[in-house]
């Protein structure tokens with residue numbers, strides 16, 4: 001694909017990482033608009049197959065259209081990547097050759113005001129990636145205690161003003177829309193010459209909590225590793241340090257041999273490394289990609305290969 005607005009983040013790098021080949025089986029756990037999936041299908045002509053998952057029915061509908069030319073080779077399912085092992089079992093796929101996870105929200109979700117992801121647009125406080133998420137952002141904002149809210153903003157948003165913002169939210173609630181929430185935050189947490197808007201971290205924190213993003217990543221990584229064939233690759237793009245830390249630590253841990261030295265027991269359970277890190281440092285987008293797509297600026301790609 002060229003540099004159309006639909007070019008997914010780190011597109012070339014993902015295709016290079018997975019090296020799709022004919023006859024291969026691939027998983028895109030975060031299908032979105034199907035950009036990475038299309039690249040994988042094109043690179044694995046004539047018979048590479050792809051399982052695509054997304055919790056968002058709108059994303060799935062769009063991907064289905066975009067991937068229509070590959071209809072015979074795709075299996076698209078509205079499901080969380082947390083159900084990866086189960087989805088593979090349903091297909092009868094024992095092992096796969098490559099998996100991509102491009103975490104977080106899509107441009108389409110950010111750019112659909114009524115989804116409530118953007119603090120720049122008036123909308124209900126929703127922020128669910130899909131209809132199966134139990135709570136909306138409004139539910140959290142209106143139901144959590146002040147303490148729980150402050151912890152959530154601090155942990156998932158790394159928000160320094162978490163206590164002050166939580167107190168103001170509790171005082172002002174019920175809050176139903178993005179603008180109402182932004183107004184509360186702006187009143188107690190003014191810009192301090194930061195690059196980012198004062199509501200950025202609160203919106204990030206709520207989105208992570210609504211979609212249980214960090215727990216989902218922790219759940220999917222071992223499943224992904226278990227389902228790769230030897231030599232198969234897993235490529236993960238993260239967009240903030242909380243996600244990246246989980247991915248980095250999991251990859252480091254699984255790339256180490258845990259073997260006790262003679263006469264010592266450091267590890268309760270010995271195990272050989274299951275993964276090899278393909279890149280020690282994360283791959284980041286080029287200046288040109290960031291110029292074309294400013295949202296790519298915080299992307300980090302880590303790639304591992306199954307031993």
Ligand SMILES: C[S@@+](CC[C@H](N)C(=O)[O-])C[C@H]1O[C@@H](n2cnc3c(N)ncnc32)[C@H](O)[C@@H]1O
Pocket residue numbers: 008009029030031032033034035036037053054055056059079080081082102103104105106107129130211216
């Ligand atoms: C950054 S976008 C992916 C864009 C995609 N790579 C492309 O080429 O268009 C992330 C997608 O992952 C989906 N998503 C987020 N959490 C998910 C989960 N737990 N399971 C499945 N899909 C998820 C979102 O709904 C969103 O569509």
